[in-house]
Amino acid sequence: MEYVALQLFNGLANGSFYALLSLGLAVIFGVLRVVNFAHGAFYMLGAFGAYLLLQDFSVGFWPALAIAPLAIGVAAMGLERLLIRRLYGLDPLYNFLLTFGLTLIIQDGMRLRFGLQGQPYPAPAELGGSLSLGPVGYPVYRLFVIVFSLAVCVLVWYLIERTRVGMVVRASTERPELTRALGINVDRWVTPVFGFGVALAALGGVLAAPMRNVSPLMGSELIIFTFAVVVIGGMGSIVGAVVAGFLVGILASLAAVFDPALENVLAFALMAVVLLVRPAGLFGSVDRT
């Protein structure tokens, strides 16, 4: 029984990553109508950012938690200006292909430089211990990841639902023409929103570095899973992305109690069921997409 209870924590920790990644995807899709396939690559860059900061500049985990997402977010804004922007007028498939191509370039570029095997990255010393929860110790770092990501998710939700900036962003998402007619410069928000979404992915990457193998492939392995989460939550739905992220994390971990193989399958089975019962996703509304 304690084992099952502790599995819940594992589920929450895994869910934290799904939530952060799908949250970024949802924000970007909501405003730009771009399915950002390169999201996994940015997550990987976040982890490598943390690694390089430590390796080459002796910058530790805490500063890296801010620096890496900022730097990668800014770089992504450049990318949006340079490439992604040009394809808005076309079928969304074009941007999907563009970001897919970018993924391959980023991934193979990193592979050329670092190889595939992965790079070492230690957990910060303050969080290195383990907390006694019942019969076994549970890593403090994982508990931190859960709390931290939850806080970030709440913050993003607040930013979008309760502030003026968020209101403008939401308005430009739902009725771009009407918003423009009210004298608001919608296009101004497109680039920062993309950068923000990508920064969330990079943040996930930094968080993952102490507990996952820091390898160029870490993103491509996770992104497919994340897409399933986004579909379950409802494309473009902020709350949906977060809830579905944690939900899939928990359910997959509980399924692993019965059979470890189920952990990988569950998200996709769930996605199929959701698509059958509620095609717009748990929190999606049909008219928005």
Add this chain to the structure above:
Amino acid sequence: MQRTIALLVATLVLAAGCGGGNVGPGGGAVKLNDGKLVIAVINDQSGVYADLSGKNAVEAVKMAVEDFKAKYGENSLGGPVEVITADHQNKPDVASAKAQEFYERNAADLILDVPTSSAALGIAKVALDQKKLYINVTAATTDLTGASCNKYTFHYAYDTYMLAQGTGITVTQQGGKSWYIIYPNYAFGQDMEKSFRQAVIGAGGNVIQSDGSPFPNTTGDFSSLLLKAGQLKPQVLGAMQAGGDLVNVVKQYNEFKLKDQNIKLAIGLLFDTDITALGQDAFAGTLYTTPWLWSMDDQSRQFADKFLKRTGIRPTFAHAGNYSAAWQYMEAVRRGGTDDADAVVKQLEGYKFNDFFIRNGVVRADDHWVMHDALIAQVKPKSEAKEQFDYSKVVGTLSAEKASRPLADGGCKMPK
């Protein structure tokens, strides 16, 4: 003028080599069926096993060809030697299709390397159909010399039996009596689980439980299995994952602090590249079995120095094994005076040899397992490393006899 003469001589030599009469076996000149020798390296060049063998294994084979020519002369094999290569992406169907293509269309005389047991077994079938040579270096499954053995397939460097005999028995005898085994759920992992279970029980220990993990593991998460280990409280957690999966397991084993709960970690298969990925100290003290270490003696060091100059890293045993296997194959072609597959098989069967990689080697004729000594190694803490890549020290040797599965246990019935 001098160049013209040299050219003339070369042409004459070529003519003698290719069309110049029938020279008997061992008589010096080699007669090749299609005028050239083609060695194909099929391995993982993009996935989890790309670093431990991959492109650098191809480099190792090229080095062997160059060194062979430098030693015996440019035309010692009766024609040019080509090295071709393909990425099998760890997929058995891709591996088999590539093998078929190489044997048929590219006139490959030999296929080398092939990590990922399921892909390795697929190619064994193709080799038998095509009646062409296949020396496997990097796959671990004992089925290559057991249920799936055949006349054209050889297993060169190591197998799960060797790893279990070394690590399983040593750790159990040192007091790690109760084991919880986790393994990647495909041919390699299942075979590892079986071999380790036998070895542990044979040495007086017991296996409390074993669990398979998905392969490939897309989430990179092994926490549910590690949590279970914390509950079961075995003395030893036997991790049979390899490559990137193993790195994740060890990283999370350290994260869950299982060592502080007196659960020792035993690793089934460890490559130097895994140690690079996690840092030496994450593995310090770990015992493991390996057919070869680059720092084991001067002979090996010599090869490792050349390899480092060429690739920028120290060779794993897979790199060294590919060099050695390519070399011994060329030796066999030279001895037999032909690249005819059946003749080369005859040359290899029962052959006794030593080189920098293989010690006390015998090619067992009945199942084509290459018997040789294995090493018990231990990862040193970083403070003891004298240079980069100086990860491990040898703490014992497993004799060829002990490292090889008894013939009767394999159940190899060589198809004629």
